[in-house]
Amino acid sequence: MTTNFNEVNRRQQTNCLKWDNAPTVFGKAVLPMWIADMDFHPPAGVTLALQKVVNHNIYGYNFVPDVANTAICNWLHRKYNWQIEPEMIIYNHNVVASISVALEALTQPGENVLMCPPVYNPFFEVPPRIGRNVVFAPLHYQDHRYYFDFDTFEQRLADPLTTAFLFCSPHNPSGRVWSQAELSQIIMLCAQYNVAIISDEIHSDLAFESHVPIAALNTTQATIVTLMAPSKTFNLAGLQAAYLISDNAQLRERIVAIRAERAYPDLNIFGATALQAAYETGGDWLTELLVQLKKNIDTAHKQLSQLPLIEVTPIDASYLLWIDYRQTGISENTLMSELIEQGVGITLGSVYGEEGRGFIRINVATTETLVNEGINRIVAAFTNLMT
Numbered sequence: 379m380t381t382n383f384n385e386v387n388r389r390q391q392t393n394c395l396k397w398d399n400a401p402t403v404f405g406k407a408v409l410p411m412w413i414a415d416m417d418f419h420p421p422a423g424v425t426l427a428l429q430k431v432v433n434h435n436i437y438g439y440n441f442v443p444d445v446a447n448t449a450i451c452n453w454l455h456r457k458y459n460w461q462i463e464p465e466m467i468i469y470n471h472n473v474v475a476s477i478s479v480a481l482e483a484l485t486q487p488g489e490n491v492l493m494c495p496p497v498y499n500p501f502f503e504v505p506p507r508i509g510r511n512v513v514f515a516p517l518h519y520q521d522h523r524y525y526f527d528f529d530t531f532e533q534r535l536a537d538p539l540t541t542a543f544l545f546c547s548p549h550n551p552s553g554r555v556w557s558q559a560e561l562s563q564i565i566m567l568c569a570q571y572n573v574a575i576i577s578d579e580i581h582s583d584l585a586f587e588s589h590v591p592i593a594a595l596n597t598t599q600a601t602i603v604t605l606m607a608p609s610k611t612f613n614l615a616g617l618q619a620a621y622l623i624s625d626n627a628q629l630r631e632r633i634v635a636i637r638a639e640r641a642y643p644d645l646n647i648f649g650a651t652a653l654q655a656a657y658e659t660g661g662d663w664l665t666e667l668l669v670q671l672k673k674n675i676d677t678a679h680k681q682l683s684q685l686p687l688i689e690v691t692p693i694d695a696s697y698l699l700w701i702d703y704r705q706t707g708i709s710e711n712t713l714m715s716e717l718i719e720q721g722v723g724i725t726l727g728s729v730y731g732e733e734g735r736g737f738i739r740i741n742v743a744t745t746e747t748l749v750n751e752g753i754n755r756i757v758a759a760f761t762n763l764m765t
């Protein structure tokens with residue numbers, strides 16, 4: 379490996395949400411294993427490109443150059459064999475903003491947005507902010523894995539008020555990569571009931587085996603908007619650069635108009651520069667990152683699995699462990715207090731919907747030393763509560 383992911387990068391006192399805001403969230407300084415970002419430097423090509431901007435030292439109005447679109451198209455083609463055209467891309471400062479504009483363009487106030495909890499929590503928050511209802515077809519948890527409950531899913535789609543399905547692929551919080559059969563079934567059902575699919579694929583590049591963009595399988599007339607970003611992949615969330623992809627020109631026009639109405643910002647010079655450089659130069663770095671993440675996941679998995687009554691969900695993508703402690707009977711409040719007492723900050727499962735209660739989500743994208751330390755603290759917390 380040419381990248382040393384075990385180098386210690388102190389992030390304290392850098393206005394870093396994960397580290398510096400932990401005392402506000404948890405009531406004291408803890409080892410932060412909560413919010414989904416990584417304690418790693420980006421690929422060297424990104425650093426060099428950003429340094430060039432800083433060395434030039436002029437920060438007037440910028441635009442996103444065509445070569446950035448080309449970099450995205452090439453990346454998607456190389457990684458997923460998915461051929462898109464540059465004009466299908468619309469930039470947004472982040473993925474949650476993409477969810478909001480896509481929903482506004484595809485649905486009317488009072489209509490239903492379907493989602494499958496447990497799921498990334500802003501999914502619950504965005505639709506009501508713009509006057510849409512949230513309806514659920516909860517995922518089904520069996521043998522440590524989530525599956526669609528296609529009967530309930532279809533019932534919700536059949537409601538004429540349901541006009542959009544907000545999809546998390548790969549799945550956050552469990553790291554599940556959906557199979558081609560599942561994706562095809564979703565497309566078929568959504569096309570049948572004329573429900574648009576908004577597919578949040580921010581974690582896709584972090585799949586350990588293969589991820590398929592749902593839009594790449596669309597052989598029907600299903601409406602699919604894909605939301606992507608280099609932010610999770612290359613640890614660039616603070617630079618605010620994301621984009622959505624739609625092959626429907628009329629829909630894109632509506633989205634562009636809504637962005638203008640809302641006065642949404644375009645990408646700033648740092649975000650645009652980093653996005654392009656990441657996709658042009660970050661491939662080898664990503665290969666190495668995935669090796670390190672897998673190692674961290676395996677270490678954590680092994681240690682946590684030794685605890686009685688605790689089950690660890692296998693992960694197909696990303697760096698978030700999803701731990702099932704329901705059999706212990708411990709309540710969320712009790713567990714959180716003990717984890718904080720032991721000095722570790724995680725995310726409670728009910729954040730992702732009631733279906734997540736009895737689970738915790740643990741971020742292991744840090745050095746091996748800190749992963750070991752954090753997992754030891756989590757093991758100590760469970761051990762104290764179970765003896």
Ligand SMILES: Cc1ncc(COP(=O)(O)O)c(C=O)c1O
Nearest residue numbers: 414472473474498550578580620
């Ligand atoms: C599924 C999913 N979508 C979106 C986001 C946030 O993206 P952004 O910061 O670009 O809004 C996250 C962050 O954890 C996520 O897990």
